[in-house]
Amino acid sequence: MLKKIIIPVVILAIALGAYRMMNAPKENSYGGRPATPVSAPSPESSEPKAKPGADARKTDAAQAAPGEAKAKAPAPSRGRGFRGAGQLGKQGATSVEIVPALADKTLAQLDLFGVIQAQHHTRLSATSNARVLALDVSEGQTVELGQGLLSLSADSAQEALTQRRSAQQELAARIRNETLKHDNDQASLTIDRELLRIAKNSVDRFTSLNSQQLTSGSDYEAALRAYQTQLMSVQNRQLTLAQYTDQMAQMLAQRDALASQIRLAKQVVADLQVTAPFAGLVAKVSVTQGQELRSGDVLVELYDPASLALFVRVPLRYRLDQLNATQISAVDSQGYAWQVEALRPINESGAQRLTLVPSGVNPVAFLPGSHVALTISYPIAEPAVEVPVTAVYDQQRVYLFADGVINAADIEILGRTQRGYLVRSPDFNDSASVVTTRLKTPVSGMAVAIVTSKDGARP
Incomplete structure (x- = not known):
């Protein structure tokens, strides 16, 4: 089946190729088309012979109008190139548009983006x-x-609370025991002092008897040892009573620490219910x-949705910090009005930060983290000239037109509008005109031609 299809196709291709070769023009030995034979000029004339048909037409024309002069050949060009070269030469200067430098704007506008954040x-x-x-x-x-948000489970927190409560109970028992012991020591000290007095009297008596040789030396020594033993008992009792104050202070400090730990443990347990x-x-x-x-x-x-505010960063060149908050108005892309609540300069980041809250009862239809397009309007200190963005170069100069040339003029940007910048310059006057056409490489002294000024008047 495949052979039945391929064989006719091959035969048809061969036939088509043969047909194209038979109808192709003959080429010369160099592979090009044969040149049309041209008659060589005669020695008497440098002009080529005219074709027979052309001669016949010329003869008929001469017979029909024997008195008509021959048409003149067009004059050769004299170095002007193509038609209109002189006219284009006159239009060689760059065409620009201008606006008068009239200082009549006192309200500036800025299109910025802010971020919605919750202050609470x-x-x-x-x-x-x-x-x-x-x-x-x-x-x-x-x-x-106070509404419940979620519940947590933590056995370790409850165990820690139980352990601290047990330690607190143990410490309370120690404090009670120390208090009872202290009271007992105070009572025992009175008895010990009385026994010491008796022992001292016994030693004195045996000393007197011993001097009179009315008693033995062993009785005297026994009385003396009893006295010294009782004296040590009194001294130990006094030491114990003196240490009671410090021991009690330590135990009370431990009690306070345990109480704090128990409060924290209770808070941890309470925090399990968020x-x-x-x-x-x-x-x-x-x-x-x-x-x-x-x-x-x-x-x-x-x-808290009621605490949502809009935070906007404003470049420092627009000195909003010199204004009162009531002088600044703002409207977002949805038409809601905002009022300035605070203005904080942030010098380290090169920007000022505006905090705005909804004006009146306008609802805030944004979530925290949303970006909002905002138009801020504010007055400027003095009237300024409004120029389009295309007229300002490097945020610091414009070009003024005078006597067919342009010259650079340094400017200070006071604000922006929906159409461009509000600028001032010491070079502005009532007759000055600002070039609004964006030039690729403008230089002072550059020749330009005014096409149409912005107000539609011809120069």
């Missing part, structure tokens, strides 16, 4: 190793003060049910 927000974290027992809320849910510290909205739930947690892991993020 919190991030709740696990206070100990635990496990998520139950989730009671979801992201985006509104909660009230509740809302204020009424707000759940921004993010960072855990799942059954998840094992470590101390410090983030559980839930909560914020």
Whole structure:
């Protein structure tokens, strides 16, 4: 079957190639088309002979109008090149547009982007190793003060609380025992002192009898040893009473430390039931049910929708910090009005930070972290000239037109508008004109031609 298809196709291709070779023009030995034979000029004339048909037409024309002069040949070019070269030479100067440098603008506008952030927000974290027992809320849910958010389970926290309570009870028993012992020592000291007095009298008596040789030396020595033993007992009792104050101070300090530890342990146990510290909205739930947690892991993020504010960074060149907050107005892309609550210069980052809150009862239809397009309007200190962005070079100069040339003029940008910049310069006057056409490589003294000024008038 394949041969039946291929063979006719091959035959058809061969036939087509043969047909093209038969109808192709003959080539010379160099591979090109044969040149058309041209008659050689005669020695008497340097002009080539005209074709027979042409001679016949000329003869007929001469017979039809014998008195008509022959048409003149077009004059050769005299170095002007192509037609219109002289006209283009006159238009060689760059065409630009200009606007008058009239200082009549006193209100500036800035198109900026801000970020929505909550000024009252919190991030709740696990206070100990635990496990998520139950989730009671979801992201985006509104909660009230004290409402349960999630429940945790931590056996170690309860055990730690039990151990600290046991230690507290043991210490309380020691304090009571030390108090009883102290009271007993005080009573015993009175008895010991009385016994010491008796022992001292016995020694004195035996000393007197011994001097009169009315008693033996062994009786005297026994009385003396009894006296010294009782004296040591009194001294030990006094030492114990003196140490009681320091021992009691140590035990009371231990009691206070245990009380603090018990409070913390109770708080850890209480934190196993996570509740809302204020009424707000759940921004993010960072855990799942059954998840094992470590101390410090983030559980839930909560914020107060009423505390949402818009934070905007403004370049320092626009000195908004010199204005009162009431002089600045702002409208976002949705048409909501905002008012400036605070303005903080941030010199290290080269920007000022505006804090704006909704004006009036306008709702905030954004979530924290949203970017908002904002138009800020504010007055400038003195009237300025409004020029388009194309007229300003390197944020520091424009070009003025005068007598067919342009010259650079240093400027200070006072603000922006929807159409360009508000600038001032010592070179501006009532007759000055600013070039608004963007030039690729402008230089002072460059010749230009004015096409149409912005107000539509011809120069």
